[in-house]
Amino acid sequence: MTESLKGISGSMFAGKTETLLKEISRAEYGGKKVQVFKPEIDNRWKTEAEIRSHSGGSHKACIVKNSSNIIDCLEPDTQVVAIEEIQFFDAEIVDVVRSLLEADIRVVFAGLSLDFRGEPFGSMPTLLSLCDEIEKPTAVCTETVDGKPCGAVATKTQRLINGKPANYSDPIVLIGDEEEGYHARCPKHHRVPGKPTPKPIYQSK
Ligand SMILES: [Zn+2]
Known part of the structure; x- marks a missing residue:
């Protein structure tokens, strides 16, 4: 395993998507092939094939139903996988992320650390524990x-x-x-x- 895992975690309106877009731009500027994924549940902005930040930045994305679809949709030359709203994925997302890292693909994800009740959201606690680097923007x-x-x-x-x-x-x-x-x-x-x-x-x- 040669690549690292980075997590971007915070509340809503903290600028998580903007931070993820910055990571994507950096990777692309460095000549890396990036693929962006998000779960189908997020129908925000009603657009079908991109992620968009509150400040207006955007990037095309593959919308997938299950975490395993990330592997199904992976292109052979992809070097970086960016995942938006990762807290909405099924529990298998942890294994998917580990498989990507094992294949020497860098993974950067953004997710809500807590739900509206202030309780840890989905697989976020496990995913954040596995991170080599965590960025926590605030609102x-x-x-x-x-x-x-x-x-x-x-x-x-x-x-x-x-x-x-x-x-x-x-x-x-x-x-x-x-x-x-x-x-x-x-x-x-x-x-x-x-x-x-x-x-x-x-x-x-
Ligand atoms: Zn206050």
Whole structure:
């Protein structure tokens, strides 16, 4: 194995796609053949064959149903595989990434570290453990405090339904999920009603 694994992990609106696009550009500038994959579940921007960042950058991508389709769609001269929204893939994605590395193909992925409840998302914990390098871009908390945005570093994704925080027991992925229902939040302003609270470190008498 000669190639390395890089993970880009963060909340929504942290610029993960932009960071992934930068990695792709660097590889292509260095003369590498890059293939970009994303899971079918991500219907954001309603475009079928590209990844696109909030700041307007884009790159063509293969949309695949299962993680094993990445191997099926791999072209023989590919040297770098970039994977967008990796948290939505099935658990087999870990083996797929390992097989790519074993074949001396560099892998760079972007994914949501936590779901809206603040719990680790899909295979992200395992994938991040395997990384040689991790980049964690952050967003800005947009919660209104005294009429202004909070502005603190945001590492969590808040889901709001009709303006109210979604419950812990709500499904992790909603059918027809739109970005409008999500907001970047700092730890202080991330609210999940019904979330089990950790055991307190001090017992009250
Ligand atoms: Zn905040």
